[in-house]
Amino acid sequence: MTTSRPGSLTDVGGVLVGHDHRLDPAATLGSGAATGCTVVRLPGGATASVDVRGGGPGTRETDLLEPANTVQQVDAILLTGGSAYGLAAADGVMRRLEEEGAGIPMGEPGRVVPIVPAAVIFDLPVGDWSVRPDAEAGYRAAAAAGPHPARGTVGAGVGARAGVLKGGVGMASIRLTGGTAAGMTVAALVVANPVGAVFDPTTGLPWSGAAQVGLRAPDPTELAAANDLPVKGTVLNTTIGVVATDAPLSAAGCRRLAVVSHDGLARAIRPAHSPLDGDTMFAVATGRRPVPTPGLPVPPAFPVELPMLTQLCAVVADVVERAVVDAVVAATGLSGVPAYRDVLPSAFPSGAPADPE
Structure with a gap:
């Protein structure tokens, strides 16, 4: 395989991403706006499914994504702050899509129902509790x-x-170069908000994936200070995200991709999937790549997409893992919460990097 570094969810054909947030530069814990939402647009629709592993999820339209249910495609996915209040932002996404005529046609011209599943993180204590993403x-x-x-x-x-x-928000992608899935891309966008640790306290490096972002072992003095940082003041958390591929997968194939993607969270966050995390991963397939010819005979009892799906599942956890690391490395400090770059700058060979664009 080859990797695009750091890569983007939009490396998958047919995927667009947009952000909106309210941020007071002087925000402190409990005051000042500090929240937002991210929308993954899928023009023309994409096959999709979801896997929810956390014990405290906040979601919308996830039952619809069960492969046995009728609707097989979505038009966008919303990832948002604001806890359950933030689900209101999906109404605005639907309104924008309706204006563009995107959604399930309902007979008469202009009548569509956009399909917009959503998931939230609990970020309310970071800024002003009353400021949340809305429509x-x-x-x-x-x-x-x-x-x-x-x-x-x-x-x-x-x-x-x-x-x-x-x-923060992190992304990564992998383009496969061999086998049935040659030329296909798998990418991830993750909103990292876990209660679990994202770096090894003995090394100061991410639990894994340091090589992908060029990190090195930080100065022991910095590491000692990092290990003395106060723990998160709440146990209400959640890491949410979207994995995408341009492969022509069924809804059942997307479900399997979403299931395996959670392995990437478990590699990069310790612990993951706690009773009060709402860890939720969506998987979408745009089908922009042609249906491959199976390299090996597929038994009649197996789906014809099995060889391709097996290859995609073999890399999706790697992509999610790298996206979590990217989110942590790319984040900037806010509301008295320091970023990795603030507390462990010597982990970067040339010093702490410039703020991401």
Whole structure:
């Protein structure tokens, strides 16, 4: 395989990403706006499914994504802050899509029902509790969707915390170069907001994936200070995200991709999937790549997409793992919550990097 580094969810053909947030530069814990939302646009629709592993999820339209249910495609996915209040942002996403005529046609011209599943993180304590993404925020994020999304402290990642550090939005992608899935891309966008740790306290490096972002072991003095940071003041958390591929997968194939993607969270966050995390991963397939010819005979009892799906599942956890690391490395400090770059700058060979675009 080859990797695009750091890569983007929009490396998958047919995927756009937009952010909207409210951020007071002087925000402190409990005051000042610090929240937002991120919309993954799928022009023309994409096959989709979801897997929810956390014990405290906040979601919308996830039952619809069961492969046995009728609707097989979605038009967008909303990832948002604001806890359950933030689900209101999906109304704005639907309004924007309706204006563009995107959705399930319902007979007469102009009548459509956009399908917009959503998931939330609990970020309310980082800023002003009363400031949450609403329908207007969702509308703006959908309108802003494009091929070159920002990462770090943006969109749904503005109020995110990753253990003792600032969380954010991270992305990564892999393009496969061999086998049945040759030429296909798998990518991930993750909003990292876990209660679990995102770096090894003995090394100061991410639990894994340091090589992908060029990190090195930080100075022992910095590491000692990082290990003394106060723990997260709440156990209400959640890491949410979207994995995407341009492969022609069925809804059942997307479900399997979503299931395996959670392995990437478990590699990069310790612990993951706690009773009060709402860890939720969506999987979408745009089908922009042609249906491959199976390299090996597929038994009649197996789906014909099995060889391709097996290859995609073999890399999806790697992509999610890298996206979590990217979210932590790209984040900037906020509301008194320091970023990785603030507390462990010597982990970067040339010093702490410039703020991400």
